[in-house]
Every structure is written in C-alpha cells, then in structure tokens.
Amino acid sequence: MKRVGPIIALAIIGLLIFVLFKAFGNDPHEVPFLLNGKPAPNFKIKRLDTDQEVTLEQFKGRPIVLNFWATWCGPCKAEHPVLEYAWKKYEKDAVFLGIVFEDNEQNTKRFLAENGWSFPQLFDPKSTVAVDYGVSGVPETYFITKEGIIQGKVAAPFSHPMQIDARMKGILQ
Amino acid sequence: MTLALLVSLMLGQGYAPQRQGLDPLEAEKEARVMRLGKQLRCAVCQGVSIADSPASMARAQLDKVRELVSENKSDEEIYAYFIERYGEWVLLQPTTGGLNSVLWLGPLALLGIGLIVIVMQSKKSAVMLPMPQTAAAAEGASPAPTSDDALLAQVRADQEK
Structure with missing residues (x-):
C-alpha cells in the first residue's frame, strides 16, 4: 500500500514524458500526412489540352503517378524532365497525371508548349483536389497502386530518374 | 525587399498568380468560412491560420472550407x-481529449500527488521525533540493543578472532 503513491507518480511522470517526447520529438515544420495506405480520393477535373473531364476512377486497375505542380514553382520546373523520362520508361505499366496547383491556364499552357509534355495535365481551378490529397506544397508526387491505394508521396522535387525508379517498384508489384 | 524579390525571381522562385475571381459565399456563410478558417493551420506557414495567410496553399484550403460549407457540412465534419x-x-487550438488530456491533467495530478507526499512525509516526521528520555535512560542505563547493534557486535567479535 505504501508503494502505491510513488508508482502512480512514476506512471504519470512516464506518461507526461511520453506525451512531451511525442510532441517535441517531431519537426514542428513537418506537415503530417495521414492518407498513406488509404484509398486515393476520386476527382473530376478537366484536361488542359482538350477540356475533357478526367476522373481517377477511370484508371482503376492501373498504378498511377500523380504529380502536383505549378509554373511559378522553380523546383517543379526543374523536375519536369525527370518526370518526362519516367513517363517514357513506365508508360506501358502506369498512368502519369499532372495536376496544376494554384496557377492559371495561360501560364501553364505556355510553359508546356515551351518545354514539351507527354502525359495528361489536368487543371484544378481552385486546387481543392490538392487539399483532398493533403498536399502541403508543390511539387508533390503521389504513388497509387492499381487497387487505388496511396502508397506514399514524395514532397520534394525529383532530381534524378533513379529516385522515381525506386518508388515505381512499390506500385508496380 | 525589392532586391530580395528580384533575386527570388532570378532564381526561378515565383509567386502563385492571383486568381481571376475568388468566389466568396453569401455573407453569413462567408463569416462561417472565416471563423472556421481562423481555427485551421495553413500547411506552409508558421502557425498562421488559413484565414490570415496570403499563401496559395492557404487559399486552396480556404476554398475547400467554402466548398464544404456550401455542402452544409457541420463544423465537426x-x-x-x-x-x-x-x-x-492542422488545428490551431488542440483538442483536450485523448492523449492530449494527459498534458492538461498530468500537471494537476502531479501537483496533487506532490501535496499528498508532503502531507504524508510531514506526518511521518512528527511520529519519528525523539521521545522524551525515560527515568531509566536518565539514570545511565544503556538503551535496548537494536538489530544493528547486534550485527555490529558480531562484526567486532569476528575481527577479534
């Protein structure tokens, strides 16, 4: 009975240390991402070139690489050739889609005309699809399995094709 | 400031263009959007709400709030x-439930336990205070040996051997 007090005190101190460690052990600037392993939200937005409506559901059964980007974002422009390379390598195995974030059609079309593009680019006028996916900035690339499950995202620009190769293995299995 | 802007543009970092038209909702709903927006953290800012941030990400998040308010979703939803x-x-004011309740109630519980320990210790000290000397002790009689004394005597006897 005498030892109950210290045990309770130790339990509370332990719990407090655990909570503080959990709170302060993380980078406060890192935005949590909770959609990993969950179904990818569906969307219905237009293609930039044809105005044709595109949904995520229509690609069910194929792995998908979803890239959020903008022309005002330097790193997005820098990774453009890397994504083009990846599309050429994996076009038969996976669907690549670009979703333009917080930009206007004119800027986007001009950039794509100057730099070339191979896979469909979709225009999200209010960027609400990006919020549906828990985007916290651009560029961000999501890897979605053929079952429609999000299998991680890369919240940084790809600077080398090998970075994409490593990620592709996960969704092509 | 101008120099920083020029350097930023030269390095290829740009700014999201202004939208052609933001679509605020009718006054009452828009007020609700702003109230909810004040409680939600902008994903790319330092502790700023999406209602107060000019960042493009905050703008997108606030538009999502507008969309959800238009669909008559409740605050909780x-x-x-x-x-x-x-x-x-994402919540600027963390909830008090779940694990967070430990942070709110833990210090109070520790304070309570501390007080209990202090009270118990002070009671114990009062009991341990030396008793007034008895008549026998006053006459020079040695106090009854304790178990420590017996042990000490045994050690001394062993050393003498």
Missing part, C-alpha cells in the same frame, strides 16, 4: 475532413 488529411496538427 469540416474539422474532421482536415484532421483526416493533416492530423490534429
């Missing part, structure tokens, strides 16, 4: 939508 994606991190 709107918070749940953001928590599902960004975790409780």
